[in-house]
Amino acid sequence: MAEAKVKAPRGTFDVLGEESSRRSALEARARSILEGAGYERIETPVFEATELFARGVGESTDIVRKEMFTLEDQAGRSLTLRPEGTAPVCRAYVEHGMHKRRQPVKLWYLSCFFRRERAQAGRYRQFWQVGAEAIGSEDPAVDAEAISLLATLLAELDVRDLRLRLSSLGSLASRREYRERLQAYLHANEASLSEDVRSRIELNPLRAFDSDHPGTQSVMRGAPLLREHLSQDDAEHFAHVCELLDVAGVAYELDPTLVRGLDYYTRTVFEFTSDALGAQSGVGGGGRYDGLVEQLGGPAAPGMGWAAGIERIMLAGDGLGAGRGGGAHAPKPLELFVALDGPREELRGAAFGLVGQARSAGLTAQLDLAGRSLKGQLGHADALGARFVAIVGDARTVLKDMQGGGQQELATNTVVHQVLRAHHAI
Ligand code: AMP
Numbered sequence: 001m002a003e004a005k006v007k008a009p010r011g012t013f014d015v016l017g018e019e020s021s022r023r024s025a026l027e028a029r030a031r032s033i034l035e036g037a038g039y040e041r042i043e044t045p046v047f048e049a050t051e052l053f054a055r056g057v058g059e060s061t062d063i064v065r066k067e068m069f070t071l072e073d074q075a076g077r078s079l080t081l082r083p084e085g086t087a088p089v090c091r092a093y094v095e096h097g098m099h100k101r102r103q104p105v106k107l108w109y110l111s112c113f114f115r116r117e118r119a120q121a122g123r124y125r126q127f128w129q130v131g132a133e134a135i136g137s138e139d140p141a142v143d144a145e146a147i148s149l150l151a152t153l154l155a156e157l158d159v160r161d162l163r164l165r166l167s168s169l170g171s172l173a174s175r176r177e178y179r180e181r182l183q184a185y186l187h188a189n190e191a192s193l194s195e196d197v198r199s200r201i202e203l204n205p206l207r208a209f210d211s212d213h214p215g216t217q218s219v220m221r222g223a224p225l226l227r228e229h230l231s232q233d234d235a236e237h238f239a240h241v242c243e244l245l246d247v248a249g250v251a252y253e254l255d256p257t258l259v260r261g262l263d264y265y266t267r268t269v270f271e272f273t274s275d276a277l278g279a280q281s282g283v284g285g286g287g288r289y290d291g292l293v294e295q296l297g298g299p300a301a302p303g304m305g306w307a308a309g310i311e312r313i314m315l316a317g318d319g320l321g322a323g324r325g326g327g328a329h330a331p332k333p334l335e336l337f338v339a340l341d342g343p344r345e346e347l348r349g350a351a352f353g354l355v356g357q358a359r360s361a362g363l364t365a366q367l368d369l370a371g372r373s374l375k376g377q378l379g380h381a382d383a384l385g386a387r388f389v390a391i392v393g394d395a396r397t398v399l400k401d402m403q404g405g406g407q408q409e410l411a412t413n414t415v416v417h418q419v420l421r422a423h424h425a426i
Pocket of ligand 1: 084115117123125127282283284285286307309310311312
C-alpha cells in the first residue's frame with residue numbers, strides 16, 4: 001500500500017530550478033552593491049534566546065505578541081526562531097565587542113526568518129530577507145547611504161512601481177512626550193476606534209496610524225503628528241538625511257504617518273512599497289535604532305539598518321531573468337561529458353578519474369550516472385549541451401567535438417589537455 005505523501009508545512013516553500021538561479025542572481029547583486037560600500041557579510045544563528053526579541057523587538061509588537069515560533073530546550077531555556085535580523089546583529093555586535101572596531105561597523109546578511117503569520121501570497125512563515133546594518137554612528141550620511149543602497153539594489157533588479165516613504169520618529173525622549181499626547185487624543189476619541197486599537201492605546205498607540213478600520217482612520221486624520229514634536233536636533237538630523245537623499249537623486253515622499261511594526265526605531269524610518277504587489281506591498285524598509293544596542297546590554301551605540309523581503313523583490317522585480325542578472329549566474333555550460341563504451345565495471349574507474357582530472361583543471365565535467373547505453377549517454381550529453389564528449393574505451397578514448405563535429409582517438413590521460421587546448425583556441 002502506498003504511503004501518504006508528506007508535504008511542506010503551510011507558509012513554507014521549496015526553491016527550485018529557475019527560481020533558484022534568480023535568487024543566486026539577486027544574492028550576487030546584493031553582495032556586489034553592499035560589499036562595494038564596505039558592508040561585511042554576517043551569519044547569526046537561526047534560533048536565539050527568546051529574551052533577545054522580547055527585549056529587542058518589543059513586547060508590544062505583533063511579532064513578539066503573536067508571531068514567534070518559540071520552543072524549549074531540554075534545560076527549559078526558551079528559544080525562538082529568529083523573526084527578524086536587527087536584534088541578532090546587535091546582539092553579535094555586543095557579544096564580539098565590535099564597538100572597539102572602527103565605527104560604524106557595517107554588516108549585511110541574506111538569511112531566512114520565521115513568523116507565525118496567516119500564510120497568503122507574499123506572506124510566508126519562513127521567508128528570506130536581505131538586510132544591512134550600520135552600527136556606531138549617528139551621522140545622517142549613514143542613514144542616507146543605507147537608504148540609497150537599498151534604492152540602488154531595487155532599481156538594478158527592476159522592481160516595478162516603487163515608492164519610498166520617509167519620516168522621522170524623533171529621539172526616544174520626544175517620542176515619549178508625543179506618545180502621551182497621542183494617547184490622550186485616542187482616549188478622547190475612543191468610541192470611534194477599533195477594538196484592537198483601543199486595546200493597545202497604552203501599549204502601542206502609534207500603531208493606530210496603521211489601522212485599516214474606517215472609524216480609526218477618520219480619527220487618525222485629525223491626530224497630532226510626531227513631526228510637530230521633533231526636537232531641534234532631531235529635526236536637523238532629518239533635514240540632513242533628506243538633503244543627502246536629494247544629492248543622491250533618490251526620490252521619496254514624506255509621510256508623517258509612517259509607522260513600522262518594530263519598537264526599536266528612533267529618528268529616520270522609511271519603507272519601500274511596490275504597487276505591483278497588491279495587498280502585501282511592503283518590499284523593504286528600516287530605520288535608525290539609536291537605543292537598541294544599549295537595551296541589549298551593550299555600550300551606547302546608535303544604529304541604522306534595513307531589511308527587504310527576497311520573495312517580494314522576486315515578485316515585483318523584472319531584472320532577474322536569464323540573460324540579465326540571472327545570466328551572470330546561470331550554471332556554467334558543460335565542457336566535458338565522459339561516456340563509457342564497454343563493460344561498466346571495467347571502465348568506471350577510468351571514467352571517474354577523467355572527470356576528476358577535468359574538474360581539477362577547472363573544466364565543468366559530468367559522467368553518466370544512470371547506466372545508460374552508449375547511445376543513451378550520447379543523447380544525454382547532447383541534452384546537457386556538452387561541448388565535448390569523451391568516450392572511454394578499453395585502451396583508448398574517443399573525443400568528440402559536439403560543436404565542430406570532428407572526433408579523434410587519443411590516450412585517456414591526454415583528454416583534459418586536448419579539451420583545454422581547444423578551449424584556448426576558441
Ligand atoms: P519587517 O522586518 O517586518 O520590516 O519586514 C521587512 C520586509 O520583509 C517586508 O517589507 C517584506 O518584504 C518582508 N517580509 C516581512 N514579513 C514577511 C513574510 N511573512 N513573508 C514574506 N516576506 C516578509
